[in-house]
Every structure is written in structure tokens, then in C-alpha cells.
Amino acid sequence: MPAASTTQITDLATTLRLACMRISRRVRFESSDAIAPHHFSVLVHLSKGERMPGELAALEKVSAPSMTRTIGGLVDLGYAARSVDADDKRCVRVAITDAGRAVLKDTLRSRNAWMATRVAGLTPREREVLAEASIILERLAAE
Numbered sequence: 001m002p003a004a005s006t007t008q009i010t011d012l013a014t015t016l017r018l019a020c021m022r023i024s025r026r027v028r029f030e031s032s033d034a035i036a037p038h039h040f041s042v043l044v045h046l047s048k049g050e051r052m053p054g055e056l057a058a059l060e061k062v063s064a065p066s067m068t069r070t071i072g073g074l075v076d077l078g079y080a081a082r083s084v085d086a087d088d089k090r091c092v093r094v095a096i097t098d099a100g101r102a103v104l105k106d107t108l109r110s111r112n113a114w115m116a117t118r119v120a121g122l123t124p125r126e127r128e129v130l131a132e133a134s135i136i137l138e139r140l141a142a143e
Contacts, residue, residue: 020137023115026114027111027114028111030111030114034106035077035079035103035107036073038070039070039073039079040104040107041060042056042074042080043074043079043080043096043100043104044104045060046080046094046095046096046100047096047100047101047104050083050093050094050095051093051094052092052093053068053092054067056071056094071094074094074100077099078097078099079097079099079103080094080095080097080100081094081095
């Protein structure tokens with residue numbers, strides 16, 4: 001396959017970015033979210049286990065003060081709890097609460113329902129391509 005030109009790459013990047021933005025907007029609009037997107041994202045991380053605020057900030061690619069505010073909001077809502085690290089009393093750990101798990105479950109169900117309806121309407125080949133693209137998109141998002 002010949003190398004793509006800078007224009008082709010830029011055009012693809014623009015198309016991809018706009019499509020991702022539209023999908024993100026539609027998923028949020030069509031779902032009955034009880035939580036803000038940044039709270040949702042942190043709860044997803046916390047659902048996999050306790051984290052330190054610095055770890056969460058790195059995962060979300062935000063500043064430490066920004067993550068501190070996000071964690072504070074989650075704690076205020078009752079969706080997360082802070083605790084002192086058992087090994088190092090200077091460190092704080094953050095965990096999801098039962099209320100946080102419940103709101104995360106409801107949000108995931110709502111968001112997934114909209115997307116699943118759209119994916120169900122695709123051809124088997126389109127679903128295969130989308131599965132491959134999802135892996136690539138995850139890699140791009142992680143960089």
C-alpha cells in the first residue's frame with residue numbers, strides 16, 4: 001500500500017475526530033446519565049480497584065488539582081470514598097462506593113443500549129471492521 005500523503009492523513013484525522021465527537025455527544029444525549037462525564041470516567045477506573053489520586057490523574061491525563069476536585073465531587077455525591085493507605089499513612093486511596101457502583105451500572109446500561117441498537121443494524125462485515133477499529137481507537141486514546 002502506498003504511503004499516505006499528509007493531506008490524506010489530516011483529512012482522515014479530521015473525519016475521525018468529528019465522528020468520535022458526534023458519537024460521544026449522541027451517547028451522552030440519548031442516555032439518562034445521572035453523572036457528569038468526568039465523574040463517569042473516574043468511576044470506571046475505580047470499579048477496577050482502589051487508586052491513589054495521582055494514578056487517577058495520570059490515567060485521565062489531567063492535573064492533580066483537577067483530579068482532586070473530581071474526587072471531591074464524587075465523595076460529596078457518595079459515589080467514592082477516601083481512605084488512608086494502610087502501608088503509608090501519608091497516602092490517600094480512593095475507592096468506589098456501593099452508590100457509585102449502582103450509578104455506574106445504570107449509566108453503562110443506558111449508554112450501551114443506545115450504541116448496541118446502532119451496532120445491531122450493521123452488517124456482519126461492518127461489525128468486524130468496527131471491532132478492529134475499536135482496538136485501534138483504544139490504542140490512540142491511550143497514547
